[in-house]
Amino acid sequence: xxxxxxxxxxxxxxxxxxxxxxxxxxxxxxxxxxxxxxxxxxxxxxxxxxxxxxxxxxxxxxxxxxxxxxxxxxxxxxxxxxxxxxxxxxxxxxxxxxxxxxxxxxxxx
Amino acid sequence: xxxxxxxxxxxxxxxxxxxxxxxxxxxxxxxxxxxxxxxxxxxxxxxxxxxxxxxxxxxxxxxxxxxxxxxxxxxxxxxxxxxxxxxxxxxxxxxxxxxxxxxxxxxxxxxxxxxxxxxxxx
Numbered sequence: 001x002x003x004x005x006x007x008x009x010x011x012x013x014x015x016x017x018x019x020x021x022x023x024x025x026x027x028x029x030x031x032x033x034x035x036x037x038x039x040x041x042x043x044x045x046x047x048x049x050x051x052x053x054x055x056x057x058x059x060x061x062x063x064x065x066x067x068x069x070x071x072x073x074x075x076x077x078x079x080x081x082x083x084x085x086x087x088x089x090x091x092x093x094x095x096x097x098x099x100x101x102x103x104x105x106x107x108x109x
Numbered sequence: 110x111x112x113x114x115x116x117x118x119x120x121x122x123x124x125x126x127x128x129x130x131x132x133x134x135x136x137x138x139x140x141x142x143x144x145x146x147x148x149x150x151x152x153x154x155x156x157x158x159x160x161x162x163x164x165x166x167x168x169x170x171x172x173x174x175x176x177x178x179x180x181x182x183x184x185x186x187x188x189x190x191x192x193x194x195x196x197x198x199x200x201x202x203x204x205x206x207x208x209x210x211x212x213x214x215x216x217x218x219x220x221x222x223x224x225x226x227x228x229x230x231x
Contacts, residue, residue, distance in 0.1 A: 031217055041147070041200050043222035048209075050217065086152075088220070095141050095206045095218055099152050 003027050006087055006100035014108055019074040021103045023087035026068065033097065034061050034072045035086040043086075047072075079107045111137050113205045115223025122193055122230055130188045130226045132203035138183035139205035144176070147200040147225075156201075159186040193230040201226045 004025045013019055023032070034047040047054050047061040049070060054061050058077075063070040074081055087100040112135040122128050132142055140161050145153040157178050158166040165178035175197075177189040186205075190197050202225040209219050 031219075033220060035222070041202070041225040041227065043202065043204075043225070045219070045221060048219045090218060090220075096143070096155065096158070097204070097220055101152055 002101065003098050004087060004089055004100040006085075006103050008103060009101060010104045010106075012106045012108060013077055015078060017077050017107075019077050019081070019105065019107075021072045021085050021087075021105070023070045023072070023100055024068060025070075025087075025089050025098075027089070027098070028092045029065075029068075029089040030092050031090045032063055032070050033086075033088040033090075034059075034070070035088060037084045037086060037102075039083075074105075077107045079109050082106050111135075111205075111207050111219075111221045113139075113203065113221045113223045115203055115226055117226060118224055119227045120229070122228070124194055124230055125192055127189055127191045128193055128228060130190075130201055130203075130228075132186045132188070132205065132223050134184045134205040134207070134221070137205075137207045139186075139207060140183060141206040142180060142186040143204045143206070143220075144178060144186070144188050145202045145204070147202060153202065156188075161186075190228065193228070195230045198228055198230045201228060 007022045031050045036044045049063040058075045060073040084102045084104050086102045088097040114133045116131045142159040144156045156171045159178045159180040161180045167173045180186040203223040204220045206218050
């Protein structure tokens with residue numbers, strides 16, 4: 001079992017739908033990244049969370065440290081949101097990231 | 110946010126030659142950088158940890174003589190793929206770690222990623 005699990009692995013939705021991607025982890029962490037990787041390969045970090053909730057435009061990320069769970073939400077989804085979304089955690093006392101398996105999101109016009 | 114620049118974004122080389130990939134943190138000092146390799150539709154695979162001023166730490170199964178890492182300054186790490194073979198063709202991406210704040214006795218960090226380099230060995 002991976003230390004960081006994401007669900008779903010693949011998600012296809014219609015433009016405008018509300019999207020939720022989940023991340024559960026089994027280790028103690030100091031912080032969690034939500035990353036976006038487009039087909040070209042570059043990775044953008046949208047959020048770094050250690051508690052609570054953050055918002056960036058149509059993206060919202062939440063984390064529940066006690067439940068070891070984080071969610072990424074996309075409101076009013078758009079085809080340009082199509083990408084692989086990856087959750088990655090910093091273990092306590094470690095600068096290495098442990099990556100989730102990724103969620104491939106496809107938004108259909 | 111902070112910027113990490115990786116160069117080149119694409120490179121095609123002949124078998125047997127060496128290729129150098131650069132990773133620069135443009136607006137912060139990174140004592141630690143990481144090099145990853147990614148196969149199509151797969152997750153990032155950590156190759157090595159690059160520490161400024163000391164030898165890189167390689168993950169199990171990664172040949173240190175094949176993938177030479179030099180972290181010569183606080184803003185630059187390089188990965189050289191030596192004597193490249195077609196099986197080295199892959200997507201390579203670096204990340205740089207930026208310390209962001211102190212919390213009690215611990216320091217939080219944030220990772221920033223380069224744009225990646227697609228290497229094709231022919």
